[in-house]
Amino acid sequence: MFEKSPVFNDNKKNYLIDIDGTITDDIANEFPEEMKTCEPYDGACDMINSWYDEGHIITFFTSRTEEHRGLTNEWLNRHGFKFHHLLMNKPRGGNYHWIDNHVVRATRYNGKWAPLTTINANIQVFEK
Numbered sequence: 001m002f003e004k005s006p007v008f009n010d011n012k013k014n015y016l017i018d019i020d021g022t023i024t025d026d027i028a029n030e031f032p033e034e035m036k037t038c039e040p041y042d043g044a045c046d047m048i049n050s051w052y053d054e055g056h057i058i059t060f061f062t063s064r065t066e067e068h069r070g071l072t073n074e075w076l077n078r079h080g081f082k083f084h085h086l087l088m089n090k091p092r093g094g095n096y097h098w099i100d101n102h103v104v105r106a107t108r109y110n111g112k113w114a115p116l117t118t119i120n121a122n123i124q125v126f127e128k
Contacts, residue, residue: 005102012056013105017048018090019062019072022109023081029064029092035071040079043113052082059085063092 007101020026023044023062027034060081064072066088073086098104106118 001096007102014052014057014059015048015051016059016061016087018109019060019064019076023048023060029068032068032071035064035068035075038075040081041113045080047113047115049080049082051082054125057085058083059087061087063090064088 017023020028022041023038024038025034027038046059058081060072060076060083062068062072069086069088072088075081076086098106
C-alpha cells in the first residue's frame, strides 16, 4: 500500500528557491566560469539561513545542468548557505505555472531580500 506525501503544518514550510536571478546574478549555463565568481544578493544568505534555523526545509533548484552540480554545491557552501537539497535541471525560461496536488505558495523575487508579508491576490484554480 502506498502512503501519501507528508504535509507540513503551517509552522513548517518547504521552501524551493531558485538560484540564478534570485539569490545571485542570472548566470546562463553557457557561462559556467561566471558561476564561480558571482556574489550572493544582499540579505539572501541571512534570510534563507534564518528559515533553515527555524526548522523549515530549504531546497535550491536551478536550470543549471547536472555537470554544474559540484560547482553549484561548492558555491552555496562557500557563501554559507544552509540547505537540505539541491535540484538540478529545472526547465529553462520563465512564466512557470506550477500544478501540484499539494498547496503551493509562490513568492516572486523582486530585487530585495526582506521578511515575507501577506497580501490578497488573484490566483487561477481548476473549475469544479
